[in-house]
Each structure stands twice: as structure tokens, then as C-alpha cells.
Amino acid sequence: MKIRKRFLPRTVQDGVATTFMAAIIPITFWFEVYVVIPGVHGVDSIYNWIHLGPALFLLFNISLNMLATIMCDTSCGSEIVQVPENVKVSSGLGSKSWHLCSTCEAVAPPRAWHCNTCGICVLKRDHHCVFTGCCIGHRNHRYFILFVLHLFIATLYGSILNNYFIWFVRGEEFRNWTSVMKIVFPLAMLMIDISTKQYYLVIYLINMVGMCFTGVLLIYHGKKMLSGTVVHESNSKDYDLGRLENVRMVLGKRWHLTWLSPFLESELPHNGINWDCVQKEARKAK
Ligand SMILES: [Zn+2]
Ligand SMILES: [Zn+2]
Numbered sequence: 645m646k647i648r649k650r651f652l653p654r655t656v657q658d659g660v661a662t663t664f665m666a667a668i669i670p671i672t673f674w675f676e677v678y679v680v681i682p683g684v685h686g687v688d689s690i691y692n693w694i695h696l697g698p699a700l701f702l703l704f705n706i707s708l709n710m711l712a713t714i715m716c717d718t719s720c721g722s723e724i725v726q727v728p729e730n731v732k733v734s735s736g737l738g739s740k741s742w743h744l745c746s747t748c749e750a751v752a753p754p755r756a757w758h759c760n761t762c763g764i765c766v767l768k769r770d771h772h773c774v775f776t777g778c779c780i781g782h783r784n785h786r787y788f789i790l791f792v793l794h795l796f797i798a799t800l801y802g803s804i805l806n807n808y809f810i811w812f813v814r815g816e817e818f819r820n821w822t823s824v825m826k827i828v829f830p831l832a833m834l835m836i837d838i839s840t841k842q843y844y845l846v847i848y849l850i851n852m853v854g855m856c857f858t859g860v861l862l863i864y865h866g867k868k869m870l871s872g873t874v875v876h877e878s879n880s881k882d883y884d885l886g887r888l889e890n891v892r893m894v895l896g897k898r899w900h901l902t903w904l905s906p907f908l909e910s911e912l913p914h915n916g917i918n919w920d921c922v923q924k925e926a927r928k929a930k
Contacts, residue, residue, distance in 0.1 A: 646717040646783070653777030654761050661774040665710065668850060673703050675847045676802050680809045702798040708906045709791035710776060718781035718916075719764040720752050727751055728918065740882075754919045755782075755883075757876060767916035770865075770874040782916030785894045787906055789865060794903075796862050799855035806848045817841060869894045872926070883919065884926050 653659040677692075677699055685691040727733060733742045733751055745752045745765050752758070757769035759779045768782035780788045810818045818841070826833040826845050833842060868874060872883045872890035884890065895902045896910030914922065 645712070645715070646721075647715050648717040648719075648778070651714050651778065654763070655777075658761065658774050658777035662714075662777040665775050668854075669703070669706055669710075672798075672802060672847060672851060673699065675844070676805060679844070680802075680805050683809050683813050684805060698801070702794055702801070705794040705903075705906065706791060706798060709787045709794060712787040712906045713773070713776045713780070713784045713791055714778055716784035716787060718767055718779065718783040718785075719762075720748070720750065720756055720767055728920070753917045755874070755877075755916075768874060769876065770868075771876075782914075783912070785869075786896060786902060786910065786912075789869060789894060790902060790906065792858055792861050792865060796855065796858040799851050799858055802851045803848075803855050806851055810844065810848055818845075882926060883922050884929070885922065886929055 653662050677696065681692050681695045681699075682689070685695075727742055731742050733744055741754055743752055744750075745756075745758050747758055747760075747763070748765050750765065752765040753767070755768040756765045758765045759769065759772050761772050762779050764779075766779040766781035768785070770780040770785060770788075772779050773788065776788070776791075778784075810823075823845060826837070826842060827849055830846050830849055833845075870887050870890055871879075871881075872885055872893065873880050877883075883893075885893070891899050892913055896912050898908065898910040901908055902910050
């Protein structure tokens with residue numbers, strides 16, 4: 645993996661969102677492992693150890709896929725030196741053909757777009773993600789998809805446990821109108837009532853919102869991946885090679901194992917530069 649040289653967030657918005665993610669992941673892990681699971685099963689229960697396995701697996705995959713998304717260099721870089729013969733280079737922003745990026749003062753291949761926040765042209769650019777403070781493109785698309793997938797599984801898992809813990813195990817303390825008010829106005833209540841119970845409700849709420857948000861993201865980006873498109877290419881069939889091949893284009897040749905670890909080698913079948921041959925294959929496949 646080629647490492648990005650400048651990986652710190654460039655805007656305040658990116659900085660706030662990335663810091664929030666970097667903080668909430670370990671906080672939620674601590675809450676589930678040290679508060680909720682022993683609360684549900686009892687402090688000495690063997691089930692606490694059984695939950696620890698999947699919890700650590702999810703923490704490992706969420707943190708390291710997030711880090712890999714941030715660290716992986718998916719820019720055009722200096723590799724774009726040779727424009728294929730008989731190819732016209734257009735001027736201005738574009739994604740369907742080779743084009744000249746006036747900001748980078750360099751020629752960029754089809755599907756590459758300039759990101760004003762990152763200040764670079766990104767190969768097969770999907771979108772700029774505020775929660776990682778970087779662009780999602782050809783080389784880090786795999787880590788981003790798996791980051792979202794594991795985040796959804798973790799928030800779903802956490803929310804099931806949290807709902808049981810809050811409303812049943814500690815139901816006597818939480819099943820009242822004050823709790824409902826605190827869930828509806830969490831920040832206001834945090835200023836009035838700074839108690840452990842209040843923090844529990846805030847983490848509970850963040851997990852529930854996170855589960856819905858990552859669920860929607862997973863469906864949206866999953867559909868894009870299956871159809872061989874990116875955010876900028878809405879409903880385009882230009883690079884659609886069939887579902888399996890489209891998944892391989894994002895997750896690599898060992899796509900079926902990538903959910904296990906971001907360290908697992910899964911070579912991408914394409915260099916992210918010469919898309920003409922993919923377009924031809926896609927036309928044949930139709
Ligand atoms: Zn550029
Ligand atoms: Zn960007």
C-alpha cells in the first residue's frame with residue numbers, strides 16, 4: 645500500500661468529524677465490554693468472555709480499516725506519465741476522458757476527479773468522506789466499504805445489547821419520561837445533568853443513530869459497488885462488468901476474505917488508470 649504523505653484533516657469540518665470517530669469507537673467498545681455486557685450477564689459470567697471475541701474482532705477491523713482508508717494514497721500521483729496514443733486530452737474537470745487538471749497542472753485519466761479539499765486528483769474518485777478526512781478512490785475503496793460494513797455490524801450488535809441493558813436490566817432507573825426527554829434533547833440534558841446515567845444514554849443514542857446511518861451508507865455504497873459505478877457516475881453502465889467482477893474491482897482478487905482483516909493481501913485487478921479496456925469489456929458484456 646502506497647502511504648499518503650499528508651494525511652491530517654484539512655478542514656475544521658473534517659477535523660471535528662474524524663476526531664469524533666476516533667474517540668467514539670474506543671468509548672463505545674469500553675461501554676459495551678465493561679458496562680453493558682457484564683450488566684446483562686453478571687460480572688462473573690462466562691458469556692462476558694464469549695462476547696469479547698467478536699467485540700475485539702469488530703474493534704480491530706473498524707479501527708484499522710478506518711486508518712487504512714486515511715493512510716492509503718489513492719491520488720493520481722506521479723504515475724500518470726503516459727497518455728495512451730490516439731487519445732485526446734480535454735481541458736477542465738471531467739471524468740469520462742483523459743483531461744487536464746488546471747489545479748494540479750497535470751493530465752488525469754478517466755474517472756479521476758480533483759478534490760478541492762484534499763488538493764489532489766483522485767483515481768476513480770468516489771467521494772470525499774468527512775469521517776476519515778480524505779477522498780475515497782480506487783485504492784482505498786476496499787477499506788472504506790469494509791469500515792462501513794463492520795461499523796454497521798458493530799452498531800447493530802451494540803444497539804441490541806444496549807436496548808436490553810437500558811430498558812430491561814436497568815429498566816427501573818431508565819423507564820421514565822425523563823429518559824425519553826434526555827434521548828430527544830441529549831446535548832441540552834448533558835449540560836443540565838452530568839451523571840453516569842446521562843452518558844450511558846448519549847452513547848446509546850449515538851449507537852442507534854450510527855446504526856441507521858451506516859445501514860443507509862452500506863446499502864447506498866454497496867449498490868454502487870455492485871453496479872460498477874461511483875458516486876459521480878449515477879446509473880452509468882460504462883464500467884459494469886457484472887456483479888462479481890465489479891466487487892473484485894473494489895475489494896480485489898481475494899474479495900471473499902477481505903472482511904477478515906485489512907492486512908489481508910487482495911490485489912486489485914486494475915491499475916485505476918486505463919479504463920478504455922474496461923469500457924470495451926463492459927460493452928461486450930451487455
Ligand atoms: Zn487535480
Ligand atoms: Zn478529498
